[in-house]
Amino acid sequence: MKNRLKLLRVERGWTQEQLGQALGVSRQAVNALETEKHDPSLDLAYRIAVLFARPVEDIFDNPHA
Numbered sequence: 001m002k003n004r005l006k007l008l009r010v011e012r013g014w015t016q017e018q019l020g021q022a023l024g025v026s027r028q029a030v031n032a033l034e035t036e037k038h039d040p041s042l043d044l045a046y047r048i049a050v051l052f053a054r055p056v057e058d059i060f061d062n063p064h065a
Contacts, residue, residue, distance in 0.1 A: 002061040006034040008052050023047055 009019050009030075016030040023030070023044065032038040040048065040060070049056040 001036060001039045002063065003033065003036065004059050005030075005048065008054075008059065009034075022051055 016027045020027045020030045033040055045056050049059055
């Protein structure tokens with residue numbers, strides 16, 4: 001799933017480790033999301049949206065929608 005997670009993280013000056021800690025996931029999980037190797041669970045997508053104060057649709061693009 002295409003996403004803007006890396007862009008949003010870099011805009012805030014956060015490392016993958018810092019973002020992972022804020023979300024309660026590993027740095028490796030953040031990397032897998034940013035490189036689009038894995039899609040987030042609904043719960044994680046919601047937590048990401050809340051953390052960045054944006055709608056889920058502004059962060060993740062669903063090509064099947």
